[in-house]
Amino acid sequence: MKIVHVFKDFYPPLAAGITCYIADVADALAERGHEVEVHVAGVHQSRVERMASGVVVHRHRELGRALSMPIAPGLIREVRHLSADIVHTHMPNPIGEIGVFLNSSPLVCTFHAQLVRQRFLEPLYGRLRSRLFDQMAAILVSGEAMASTPELANHVGKVRVLPFGVSPRLVGSGAVHQHYTGPIRLLFVGRLVYYKGLDTLLRAMAMVPNATLRIVGDGPDRAALEALSAQLGLADRVEFSGFLYDRELALSYGAADVFVLPSNSKAESFGMAMSEAMANGLPAVSTSLGTGTDWVNLDEVTGLVVPPDSPPDLATAIGRLQDPELREALGIAASQRAHDLFSFDKHVDELVSVYQRCRQ
Template identity: 40%
Template sequence: MHILHIYKDYPPVVGGIEGHLGLLAEGLVARGHQVTVLVSGQGWRTRRTTQAGVQVVAAGRVATLASTPLSPALPLLVAQLRPDLIHLHHPYPPGDAVALLAGGRTPLVVTYHSDIVRQERLGRLVAPLVRRTLQHAKRIIATSPAYIRSSPFLAPVASRCRVVPFGLPPSFFTPADPARVAALKARWPGPRTLFVGRLRYYKGADRLVRAMAHVPGHALLVGGDATVRAQDLAVLAAQCGVAERVHLLGTQPDTELAAFYQAADVFVLPSVERSEAFGIVQIEAQAAGLPIVCTELGTGTSYITQHGRTGIVVPPDDVPALARALRVLLANPQLAQAMGAAGRTRAHQEFSLERMLNRVEAVYAEALGDG
């Protein structure tokens, strides 16, 4: 089967959706499918490359509006490619338009990664287009049951929604270099609280910094600057009197990241907005056997982390509650170990790449058989 994925970017562009799309596309190629990914290129000319068996077509870009690249060649390229199935990754409004222009000729599957949260004007402007796309889609993939219930766009089309969580490749379940893990533990004597993620406004890294005034040990923040700067968090840490215990470590390579997960005592995702639609770093932490503290956003965060079983879920933007949850896990190693073990089991059973690919292929079969 020839599957055409549509989104704005693809690896080596770094991002949560881009990373998922890369795993999905390569996984489908390994299962014998012909896979093309249609994205918006960096220049004005359309370019074609092949990455790990995936044909990547980067349509010429003429402008970027509200962080959305515009490529007029997209509809023509879809017509030329003639796929058996189109898989659109939302949010990407130009992709909605292209999928609708394809009409009823090609079955459409939409992965609804997130509502448009921060760009409210753009969200209101494209809302009719998004609703029409979802009405046209044969099947809609959501990454958690909570998102289907809480999204005003998904709830009306819930009967055609299917839950397919993100999956991790086997490499995330293999132990890191023991010597490197030991070196990290020696550098920052425990307890160690780990945060991983780009420093975006909705990640709540500043709440973690504030909470550390009431939490023992060290906070290790791994991730590069985005809408929040590490420099500003360092200033906040000094103001809170925790500058010597809050460590802003920037982006780390994957091999080093595995060691950080295995050196930590607890993982924290203190996000404050629905822009945190899933929180795949929680699965990475679970694969390493870490208990998790996350926030309840009505999204996938509390689907991954089960309160009282694999971690503790607290209200968003509640620094005292965040600090209490961290203290509970750090003060009770047996509880933390039990939750970490339950999380690792859940990651193996629910969030493996193999399980994700099986579920996606099942959705494709439904879409192709519908009508």
């Protein structure tokens, strides 16, 4: 099959949950013999790149961004005229979706998240999204919470729950954190952006003296977070590691005791880094958002779940996980849940099955 993925960004260079997911899936599809293209914006001059796996990435010139959305007329024009067995768009991405809406190929979408910061655009964008859903052969979501969102209420017959899979490249041996006896080592992995709630985590750290925190990732909020860490007197216990490639990231999971995802917005729809951490045997502390994160990490089963934007509640959960027996029990359950539900190979198998049915 010729399969085309459409989004606004791609990894590399942007390391985020959706961009890394698209890159991993595109590579896996190409390795299975499919012809795969990816169309994104994100560059000053349009160009085409061929990845080592054979995936062809079309990067279209953007004139700028408004509310995180690229202004890229070339992306619309190119996607509109694509000929493919499947065009798979990743939403929300209004610019790319206009081109997909005008395309006549069989269409599949993954509905990754609701509008949050751009919610005021809903009256206008909602009409485009609904018309696009009308044209979809299948609408994929990562969990039951996303499947029940009001945006999908009129299209439930097309919705298929397909949890994201953890890339095998990000699963290490876990041997490091099994033999460590020092202060509890916390890990966060993700973009340093507003909805990740890292300010809450730093304030919680100030309440838990016998703990260290490693923050892996980069983003526009990094300078402000580093300043807050210094202001709170945490400079000797909090490390900002920046972006890490796969091997170093897998080692970071192995060298931690607990993964923390303190997000504060429904923009956090699944928590892909959390599922990666769980696959590496780490219990998780996450926040109750009414999204897929509540399904990925089960309270008192694979980790602990606390209210968002509450440093005291987050600090209490971290304090509880200083108990090595509780940590071990939750970590074993987390690893088993990841093995059962977040298999990358199974995800790709099911995705190909969806594509094949949508072609018929």
